[in-house]
Ligand code: RNT
């Protein structure tokens with residue numbers, strides 16, 4: 250009997266079917282963010298991430314060109330099991346022959362290389378308008394700005410991004426999620442909380458009024474509690490975004506770094522799915538603030554995945570969103586993505602029917618015992634089998650490939 254076969258029996262005795270879990274894991278798409286490779290800089294303005302998000306560290310090897318970023322992403326793809334989508338920000342537009350287009354002038358052709366890249370690899374694409382790292386967002390206000398010309402600029406950006414998303418969907422044959430996150434906020438106590446929110450609402454209305462093909466595009470709206478430099482007030486708060494989403498048929502997106510520290514996104518999923526057809530996730534790791542540390546195989550991530558599985562995995566659109574520049578960026582990417590896969594596998598290996606029955610019959614003693622003992626079930630054997638079946642390196646096998654790439658490629662990026 251192989252180690253996997255023995256693990257399969259142990260899980261079966263607990264009520265979990267490892268074969269079903271492996272099959273489900275292999276088919277569930279998780280969208281990989283492109284911005285871990287270059288510290289959220291992109292190719293249009295060359296500015297560091299602004300709007301309350303920050304990348305810290307200066308490990309050598311930041312991708313400086315589309316070619317470098319794509320090569321790095323290819324290595325990530327080789328070292329991670331699971332079905333992936335690729336998540337692009339508008340600031341990653343690729344300009345050729347000296348051409349330049351501002352955010353309110355972007356067209357699908359500026360993203361043709363990304364569409365080619367994804368189509369060649371059989372991946373879907375997701376997209377994000379970039380409402381930060383731009384001269385027009387210098388005071389931290391975009392769609393909620395009191396200045397009409399600023400709002401109009403960003404409204405046009407939003408509309409164009411919906412068009413680019415339609416293009417991505419057509420090119421890849423898969424609907425494109427477009428996530429709206431606006432950093433708009435204030436550093437200190439506002440005199441008017443309603444005004445910016447009303448303007449943001451009107452601006453979003455203006456963007457969506459332009460229309461997009463609902464078969465091709467899945468618009469999502471991401472809330473946030475606060476950011477560095479906008480500590481006092483964020484226009485796109487949880488209530489604002491949830492209210493707007495539910496009223497307008499937009500999918501709510503929850504980023505687990507965007508809430509008060511004792512709130513858990515795992516607890517939000519079941520409520521949201523009672524009222525929204527689908528929800529979207531940004532999975533990250535917050536350390537005292539929305540620090541965007543690399544996603545970990547930790548309690549929080551496992552809890553989020555367990556709830557996603559219990560509430561209906563098809564209705565939860567999962568993406569990564571972390572950026573660490575203090576360690577090898579590709580290793581950060583691969584570690585975070587593999588951890589997401591591990592957390593989802595862990596969730597799929599829970600005997601949820603049995604656990605639920607224990608709760609419903611009030612057997613909380615046994616429920617606790619089972620939940621605790623499942624933590625030390627032979628998970629590693631199932632994970633290793635999954636990597637093997639996906640034709641991807643097991644734990645312990647992939648890091649040398651990154652070290653080799655660092656020596657050959659990354660150190661030369663000065
Ligand atoms: C910022 C949001 C947002 C960004 C990306 C780059 O706090 O989480 O999703 O991280 O758009």
Ligand code: ZN
Pocket residue numbers: 471504531570
């Ligand atoms: Zn996010």
